[in-house]
Amino acid sequence: MRLFNRATLLSLLFAVSALLLAGCGQSESNSSGGANAVAAKKPKSTYTIGMSQCNLGEPWRVEMNAQIKAAADKHPNLQVVFKDAQNDTLKQRAHVEEFVSAGVDLILISPKEAQPLTEPVAKAMDAGIPVIVLDRAVLGDKYTCFIGADNKKIGHAAGEWIVKKLGGKGKVVELKGLMTSIPGQDRNSGFRDAIAGTAIEVIFDADMKWLEPNARQEMESALARFNKIDCVYAHNDPGAHGAYLAAKAAGREKEMIFVGIDALPQEGVAYVQQGILDATFQYPTGGAEAIDAALKILQGQTVPKKIVLGSRVFDKETVAQGGRPLE
Amino acid sequence: MENRKPSRISLSGLWSIPATRALVALLFVFLLGWIFNAQGAFFKVGTHRDALRQASVYGILACGMTLVIMSGGIDLAVGSVLALIAVAFSLMTIHWGWSPWVSLPLSLGAGLVCGAVSGLVTASWGIQPFIATLAMMVFARGLAKTMSGGMKISTAVKNPDGTYRYVDVPAMFRFVDSRVLHGHLAVVTVIFLLCAAAGWVLLSRHCLGRYLYAIGGNEEAARLSGVPVKRTKVLAYSASGLMAAVAGICQAAQEQQGDPEAGAGYELTAIAIVVIGGTTLSGGRGGMGLTLLGTLTIGYLDKILSINAVPEASRLMLTGAIIIVAVLAQRRRKS
Numbered sequence: 001m002r003l004f005n006r007a008t009l010l011s012l013l014f015a016v017s018a019l020l021l022a023g024c025g026q027s028e029s030n031s032s033g034g035a036n037a038v039a040a041k042k043p044k045s046t047y048t049i050g051m052s053q054c055n056l057g058e059p060w061r062v063e064m065n066a067q068i069k070a071a072a073d074k075h076p077n078l079q080v081v082f083k084d085a086q087n088d089t090l091k092q093r094a095h096v097e098e099f100v101s102a103g104v105d106l107i108l109i110s111p112k113e114a115q116p117l118t119e120p121v122a123k124a125m126d127a128g129i130p131v132i133v134l135d136r137a138v139l140g141d142k143y144t145c146f147i148g149a150d151n152k153k154i155g156h157a158a159g160e161w162i163v164k165k166l167g168g169k170g171k172v173v174e175l176k177g178l179m180t181s182i183p184g185q186d187r188n189s190g191f192r193d194a195i196a197g198t199a200i201e202v203i204f205d206a207d208m209k210w211l212e213p214n215a216r217q218e219m220e221s222a223l224a225r226f227n228k229i230d231c232v233y234a235h236n237d238p239g240a241h242g243a244y245l246a247a248k249a250a251g252r253e254k255e256m257i258f259v260g261i262d263a264l265p266q267e268g269v270a271y272v273q274q275g276i277l278d279a280t281f282q283y284p285t286g287g288a289e290a291i292d293a294a295l296k297i298l299q300g301q302t303v304p305k306k307i308v309l310g311s312r313v314f315d316k317e318t319v320a321q322g323g324r325p326l327e
Numbered sequence: 328m329e330n331r332k333p334s335r336i337s338l339s340g341l342w343s344i345p346a347t348r349a350l351v352a353l354l355f356v357f358l359l360g361w362i363f364n365a366q367g368a369f370f371k372v373g374t375h376r377d378a379l380r381q382a383s384v385y386g387i388l389a390c391g392m393t394l395v396i397m398s399g400g401i402d403l404a405v406g407s408v409l410a411l412i413a414v415a416f417s418l419m420t421i422h423w424g425w426s427p428w429v430s431l432p433l434s435l436g437a438g439l440v441c442g443a444v445s446g447l448v449t450a451s452w453g454i455q456p457f458i459a460t461l462a463m464m465v466f467a468r469g470l471a472k473t474m475s476g477g478m479k480i481s482t483a484v485k486n487p488d489g490t491y492r493y494v495d496v497p498a499m500f501r502f503v504d505s506r507v508l509h510g511h512l513a514v515v516t517v518i519f520l521l522c523a524a525a526g527w528v529l530l531s532r533h534c535l536g537r538y539l540y541a542i543g544g545n546e547e548a549a550r551l552s553g554v555p556v557k558r559t560k561v562l563a564y565s566a567s568g569l570m571a572a573v574a575g576i577c578q579a580a581q582e583q584q585g586d587p588e589a590g591a592g593y594e595l596t597a598i599a600i601v602v603i604g605g606t607t608l609s610g611g612r613g614g615m616g617l618t619l620l621g622t623l624t625i626g627y628l629d630k631i632l633s634i635n636a637v638p639e640a641s642r643l644m645l646t647g648a649i650i651i652v653a654v655l656a657q658r659r660r661k662s
Contacts, residue, residue, distance in 0.1 A: 057588055062477040179639065207639040212582055213381075213589075220377040221633040224368040245583065249506070250373070266491055270483040274493055 047106065047298050049080045050099035054112035054136075055087035060285065063264055064110065064134070067287025075295065080108075089116045096120040100127050106294050110134040118142070130297045134286055136182070141305070145293050147286040149309040151186035154281050155235075157326050158187075158259055159194025161279055161313060162231055165257060169199030170230035173222045175243055177210045177235035183283075184210075187235045187261060203229070208239050215242030223247065229256045236261055237268035237280055244276050263314050263323070272319045279315040282323060345605035345612070349620035352603065352653050356627045365634040372511055374634065380513040382626025384409075384574045384581075386619070388597035389604075390522045391442075391570030393618045394530075394563040396601050399543040399610030400449065400456035402564060404463035405571040405597060408441045409590035411471040412575030417480035417585025420497045427499040435572045441467060442568015446561035460564075464594070471587040480585035496583050503580035515577045519622070522570060527615035529566075539563060543610025600625050603653040624653070 051068060053061055065082055072078045081104070085092035089112050097120060099107050107124050111117040114137060121131050122142040130144040137146055162172065174191070177184035184207075195202075203226055206218035215234060222229065223246060232247070234240035240260030247253040257278040262268050268280035286309050293303045312323035341347050360369045368374055388405045395402045412434050419430035441463060449459040483491045505514050530536035538559040541549035550556045574593075579585045598608075604621025606613025628649060632642045 056477055057472070059478050204636060206633065206636060209639075212586070213578070216581070217377075217381045217629070218633055220381070221365075221368070221374075221630070221636075224371050224374045224377065225365055225634060242582070245504075245581070249504070266478065266481065266483040266485065270481070270491055270493065274482075 043299070044077075044105070046077050046079055048102075048104045049078060049106045049108060049294055050095075050102070050104040051080050051082045051108040052092055052095045052099065053082065053084050053110050054092055056084040057087060059264060059267065060262060060283070061110065064285035064287050067285050068108065068290060069287075071288040071291035075291070078291070078295070085112065087112060089113060092117060093120050096124060100124050100129060104129060105298060107131045108134060108290055108294065111136050111138055114139050132290055132293055132297075134290055144297060145303045145305060145307065147289050147293065147307045147309065149284050149286070149311055151183045151283070152190040152193075153326070154261060154283060154311050155187035155190025156194045157190075157311065157313065158233060158261065158279075158281050159191040159200075161281075161315075162233060162257075162259060163195060163198050163200055165278070166200060166230055171201055171203045171226065171228060172231045172233055173219065173226075173229055173243070174202050174205040175208045175215045175218055175232065175234040175239045176205060177208070177239070179207050184235055191233060208234070208242070210236050210239065212238040212242035215239035216246045219243040219246035220250075223250050223252060231257045231259065233259045234261075237264065237271060237277065240268075240277050240280070241271055244271075263312065269314050269319060269323075272314045272316065275316075279313060281326075282312040282314065284309040284311060345614075345617055346620070348656050349603070349605050349617050349624070352656065353620050353624045353627070356624050356631070360627060360631045363631060363635050365631075365636075368634045369631065374630065376506070376511055376513060376516075378626050378630035379516040379519075379623075381629065382622050383513065383515040383519040384577050385593060385596045385600060385625065386519040386622035387522050387570050387574040387577065388593055389600040389618050389622055390519075390526045390615065391567030392594075392597045392601050393526065393604075393606055393613060393615060394539060395456070395567045396598070396606050396608060397539045397543045397610055397613045398560055398563045399546060400560065400563070401460060401598070401608070402442075402445065402567045403457065403460040403594050404441065404445055404467055405567060405574070406590035406593040407464045407467035407471065408438055408568055408571035409575040409578060409593060410587050411441070411467045411474075412438050412572040413579040413582075413589050414471045414475045414480055414585040414587050416576050417579050418474065420499060421482060421494060421585075422480060422484055424494075427497070431499070431576070434576060435569060438568045438570075438572020438575065439565050440568070442565040442571070443561055445568065446564030449564070450557040450560040468587075475585065475587040477587065479587070482583065500580040500583055503577055504583070515581065518573065518577060522573060523615050523619050526566075526618075530615055535559065535562060540611055543612070545611075596625065599650050603650060 053065055056062055068080060072080045083095040085095055092112055093116060096107065096109065100123065107129055109121065109131060111133065118138040118140055121138050124131050125142050133143050133146045135148045176188055179185060204222040208214040208218050219242065232240060232243045234243055237260035240258045244253060244258050247256065260268050260277050260280045261283055263280040263282035268277065271277040272280055289307060289309065296303050311326045313326060314323040318324040364370060392402055392405065415437055416430055416434040419425045419433065420427060445460050445463045448454050449456045482494050482496055484494055486492055503514055506512060507514060507517065538554045541554050542556055542559060546556060578589050600621040601618055602608060603624055604617035606617055628646065632645065
């Protein structure tokens with residue numbers, strides 16, 4: 001009996017291994033070699049795209065996924081699988097590895113941070129899966145395409161808009177996003193570059209960590225210290241909104257202008273339309289551009305290594321027409 | 328605690344009263360404000376009104392947390408329940424246009440239920456409060472995100488065709504975010520003081536106070552003495568959930584929106600306030616007056632750091648150091 005069992009076991013093992021090897025062999029002949037070379041795949045009826053989002057706790061990222069879904073819905077041959085890493089780097093790493101073993105046709109990833117996600121992305125490229133990186137870059141160049149906006153340029157544009165609006169001089173309160181994050185640093189440095197050499201002075205700045213209640217607290221402190229404030233520049237729209245509420249409670253909201261960044265339709269753009277903010281600068285998610293690039297890649301075309309998204313400014317004059325594009 | 332009346336007021340006698348130590352901590356913070364007054368900003372009435380305003384939501388949470396900690400437990404869910412009720416209240420009042428007479432009781436009731444569930448799980452099934460409330464923390468956050476679709480519930484309401492229409496900020500929201508006493512006191516501060524007063528009455532006049540102390544001191548002895556342990560615990564956690572709901576409503580009014588991400592980390596601040604006030608984490612000792620002092624201490628410390636535009640990293644280190652110093656000073660002395 002024991003011999004019979006062992007024989008059955010061994011033959012089962014042989015059969016399974018043979019199937020596995022055959023399967024591997026097939027996928028190897030389909031996959032491409034180099035990291036950046038576009039795979040010469042047979043056109044398929046449906047393509048599966050894996051989308052790894054770092055944190056759906058942020059409304060901006062909810063918007064990104066919504067834009068990706070809306071763009072993908074227009075193409076019945078695309079099926080997108082969404083995974084949310086809930087701001088956990090190791091979880092996001094695991095998601096990328098899951099997509100690789102599931103053998104998706106393309107990966108979209110908006111990484112939480114660069115270093116820990118660089119290798120999983122590289123491994124996906126080695127497995128022949130093209131990877132489009134969104135919003136935050138990974139290190140090196142082992143990916144197919146990067147699509148993102150330029151926070152420094154947006155901060156600079158905000159600074160230029162403020163300089164123009166205030167006539168070159170004035171006192172500004174800067175409410176900063178998390179300054180240990182690249183977007184916070186870029187929106188700060190771009191702004192400071194734009195106002196350098198003018199008579200615009202930053203009299204008070206604080207790190208409100210992208211959060212509205214924190215922005216309100218910091219603005220209250222600024223209002224207590226300074227009798228005249230000309231402008232509040234917040235790194236995101238919730239921050240600008242919190243500052244507005246603080247100024248309104250103090251009866252001083254007409255004294256100053258409020259500028260934010262992000263321009264989500266139900267948030268920043270709505271605030272400009274309601275007269276709460278004077279301007280907001282769009283930080284585009286790139287969802288539609290990602291699907292466009294994905295389609296090109298899947299059909300065997302080449303795409304640029306880096307696509308920098310443009311931005312739009314929404315202010316009182318331009319909000320009705322959907323904002324004005326920045327140069 | 329002193330168990331004999333001192334024949335004269337001695338310094339060591341005074342120092343052994345927890346309220347004295349909490350008061351000294353608060354006075355120390357005031358002294359810091361006096362010295363580092365940011366070009367006179369610390370002396371303005373508006374600064375004090377705002378310091379109290381920003382401390383009020385934490386203070387409301389701390390009121391409920393005091394009861395739970397006194398019973399020897401902990402409630403990690405208050406931040407998430409805050410967000411859940413902020414979302415629910417905003418949905419009902421802004422998007423669905425319900426009267427506040429309906430949405431307020433429903434929201435408060437929902438918070439109470441969340442707290443009661445935590446209390447039942449820990450009291451009836453014997454699961455440790457840390458774990459039970461951790462589970463509620465995660466669940467309530469998930470529920471808040473589901474109900475809101477991950478977006479803030481604001482005055483921008485989405486039409487079926489995808490465009491947005493704007494509704495007015497409801498009167499209830501405006502009222503909670505307004506000021507009284509010639510603009511010198513925020514309504515949320517009044518709400519906080521009312522919660523603290525209600526808690527104080529509950530602890531000092533009602534047998535609940537004695538039961539909580541007993542359970543926190545020695546649960547088995549309390550049970551053997553006839554204290555209704557299970558019921559008292561459920562009541563303590565329910566009160567904490569109710570306070571989280573009140574805080575959620577205040578938060579929503581102050582932001583003019585219901586944010587499913589609100590209150591993240593607030594439970595830790597509430598615990599810090601309770602501990603700095605003098606209620607020990609091991610239970611059996613504490614009170615609402617101490618929590619009030621702790622709220623003022625943390626609130627004013629935040630304000631002084633803010634008006635002086637102290638950089639973020641330094642703020643974190645200073646706050647951490649002060650928590651340790653305050654707790655060390657609160658340690659029960661061996662008489």
